[in-house]
Amino acid sequence: MKITPEHNERMANMTFASVYPHYITKVKRKGRTKEELHQVITWLTGFDDNKLQELIDEKATFETFFKQATLNPDAHLITGVICGYRIEEIENQLTKQVRYLDKLVEELAKGKKMERILRTA
Template sequence: MKVTPEHNERIAKMTFASVYPHYITKVEKKGRTKEELLQVIEWLTGYNEIKLQEFIDEKATFKTFFEKATLNTNAHLIKGVICGYRIEEIDNTLTQQVRFLDKLVDELARGRKMEKILR
C-alpha cells in the first residue's frame, strides 16, 4: 500500500496524547505492562516517563514528538507490515518513525520477548 501525502499530514498532526492510552490498553489487554511499554518507547525515542508526560500535557503532535526524539541507532532494523504498510518502504521519515513505534507496541502486545523487540 502506498502512503499518500494526506495520510502523512494526518499522522503529523495527530497528538501523542490521543494515541498513548490506546498503546497502554493494547499491551495490558495482552498481559504486558505499562512499564514494558515505557521501556520500548524509551528504547526507540530516548524519552523517559517524565518526558512522555510533558508531551501528553502539551498535547504535542507526532511531528514535534519525533523532531525532539533521539531515535535509537538500531531503529532501521524494525521491519515488517503494520496497518497495511511495509515499514521499510515508507518514504516519509515521520510516518516511518510513527510506524516504528506502532510496530514495537504491536510486537510487545503479541508477546515477543523484550530482547527481540529491543533489537
Template sequence: MKKPRIYTMSFASVYPLYIQKAEKKDRTKAEVDEIIFWLTGYDEASLQQVLDQEIDFETFFAQAPAMNPNASLITGVICGYRVEEIEDKVMQQVRYLDKLIDELAKGKTMEKILRK
C-alpha cells in the first residue's frame, strides 16, 4: 500500500504554514514551537536541525526524542477523522500536531492545549 503523501513531505515545508495559521489569529511562533516541543520532545536546536535537513514527516516523528505520554489525551475531529481513532501511528501523530495547532488558532490557552 502506498504511503500517504504527508509522510514524504518535508516538515520544513509545512512548519511555516503552522506559524502562519497561528499568527493570523494573533498567536506566536514561540507558541507553535512550544506545542511541537511538548508533543515530540524536540528542543530549539534539534527542531532547527530537522528544518535545515528538510526531514520528512515520517522521519520527524520516528526520530522524535520523546513523544509526550499525554498525547493520548488529545481528542476531537480533524480533517473529518477522530484523532483518537486513527490506527496508523504516524498519521495519528501528524493529526495530533494539526489538532494542537488548530486549538492554538482557535484561541485556547496554552495550559489547555498542553493538557495540563
C-alpha cells in the first residue's frame, strides 16, 4: 500500500492516549499483561511508567511522543507487515516509528516470546 502525505499527517496528529487503551485491550485479550506492554514500549522509546503516564495525561500526539523518545538502536530490526504496510518501505520516519510500536504490540498479542519481541540474542 502507498502511504500518502495525508496518512502521515493523520499519524502525526493522532494522540497516544487515544490508541493506548486499544493496545491494552488487544494484549489482555490474548493473555498478556499491561506490564508486558509497558516493557515493550519502554524498550522502543526509553520511557518509564511515569513518563508514559505523563504523555497520556497531556494527550501527546504521536509526533510529540516520538520527539521525546530515545528510540532503541535496534528498532530497525523491526520488520514485516503491519496494517497492510511493509515497515521497511515506509519513508516517513514518524509513520515508521508508529508502525514499529504497532508491530511490537501485535507480536506481544500473538504470544511471541519477549526475547524475540525485544530483538535480543
